[in-house]
Amino acid sequence: MAVAIAMNSVSLNWVPPSFTKKANYVTHSTELAPPSAFSSQNSLTYTKETISNEENNCKRRLLLLGVGAITANLLPANSLLAEEIPQNYRAFVDIPDGYSYYYPSDWREFDFRGHDSAFKDRFLQLQNVRVxxxxxxxxxxxxxxxxxxxxxxxxxxxxxxxxxxxxxxxxxxxxxxxxxxxxxxxxxxxxxxxxxxxxxxxxxxxxxxxxxxxxxxxxxxxxxxxxxxxxxxxxxxxx
CATH class of the missing domain: 3.40.1000.10 (Mog1/PsbP, alpha/beta/alpha sandwich)
Incomplete structure (x- = not known):
């Protein structure tokens, strides 16, 4: 089932699908994101099962080039995205897997074996969140x-x-x-x-x-x- 998402001004991170890396999730931040090549009038429609290899390769290249944070505003039918994110936090929203949470904005994503998503302090690995x-x-x-x-x-x-x-x-x-x-x-x-x-x-x-x-x-x-x-x-x- 395809999901249509309107895009405006929050940050969207594309990560290639794998056992531990997430596809089709978004992160929202109170921090300003860098300018994006995507227009605020654009809309994105995706189906988890039908994303082509070419699109995945494109996303991977964008990530490697440092274009991981894309300015966008996602408006699924969930009140989290209408809430004001606390200062110094980001919101991780995994729409296909059905969950969301905040994490400190200076933490970084990492692979935590057997977990669907995880973020940790950049200096102290034992300071982390995982789901x-x-x-x-x-x-x-x-x-x-x-x-x-x-x-x-x-x-x-x-x-x-x-x-x-x-x-x-x-x-x-x-x-x-x-x-x-x-x-x-x-x-x-x-x-x-x-x-x-x-x-x-x-x-x-x-x-x-x-x-x-x-x-x-x-x-x-x-x-x-x-x-x-x-x-x-x-x-x-x-x-």
């Missing part, structure tokens, strides 16, 4: 169980390694546009280092989504509020 999803037959996060039970099992049996001590600091539930989310804060302590993270989980589109954003524990007090914005911004889009 993954798996198929599910459940319709809502509440079907997984009460938040206390779900968070305990995830942190202790999924996120923590056998040699790590777990400390769950906080957990919250929110509802946005008819979808429910669990967000929780936790620490993992290893013999050599300690980290702290927020995670947000949600279910939609037949998928179980997980966003995790974290940093080293010694920097957590300074970064906590900044990273909480990322965790709270995660949204599941209808696809």
């Amino acid at each position: 993954r999803f798996i198929p599910t037959d459940k319709q809502d996060i509440h079907e997984l169980g009460p938040i206390e039970e779900v968070v305990y099992n995830l942190v202790n049996h999924v996120y923590a390694a056998p040699n790590q001590m777990v400390n769950i600091l906080d957990m919250q539930e929110r509802t946005s546009e008819g979808k429910n989310y669990y967000t929780f804060e936790y620490e993992l302590t290893s013999p050599n280092y300690a980290s702290a993270s927020f995670a947000t989980i949600a279910i939609g589109n037949g998928r179980y989504y997980t966003l995790v954003v974290g940093a080293l524990e010694r920097r957590w007090r300074r970064l906590r509020n900044k990273l909480k914005v990322v965790a709270d911004s995660f949204k599941v889009l209808d696809i």
Whole structure:
């Protein structure tokens, strides 16, 4: 099914499709983007399954030439794009895979194995956000169980390694546009280092989504509020 998108003044990044690199996503920023060769009156229509090899090669060449940020305004039927992006953040919007979130504007995209998208601090690799999803037959996060039970099992049996001590600091539930989310804060302590993270989980589109954003524990007090914005911004889009 083709999707038509009107273009104006936010930034569009094309990345060639691969197992870890995303095609058909956009990033929006409060920063000014460089002038684009695309007119604000143009419109872009794409179908995920039918993008030709020639178009993919063209996008790859543009990216290599440094024309990764194209000035555009995308107006799909989602309220995120009508919101004002917080200062010093960008918005990552993956329309085909049905999710979006904010990330710090000075972070850079990178490949995080087994994840659909990821961004990290340019200097500190352990300061990062990543998103993954798996198929599910459940319709809502509440079907997984009460938040206390779900968070305990995830942190202790999924996120923590056998040699790590777990400390769950906080957990919250929110509802946005008819979808429910669990967000929780936790620490993992290893013999050599300690980290702290927020995670947000949600279910939609037949998928179980997980966003995790974290940093080293010694920097957590300074970064906590900044990273909480990322965790709270995660949204599941209808696809």
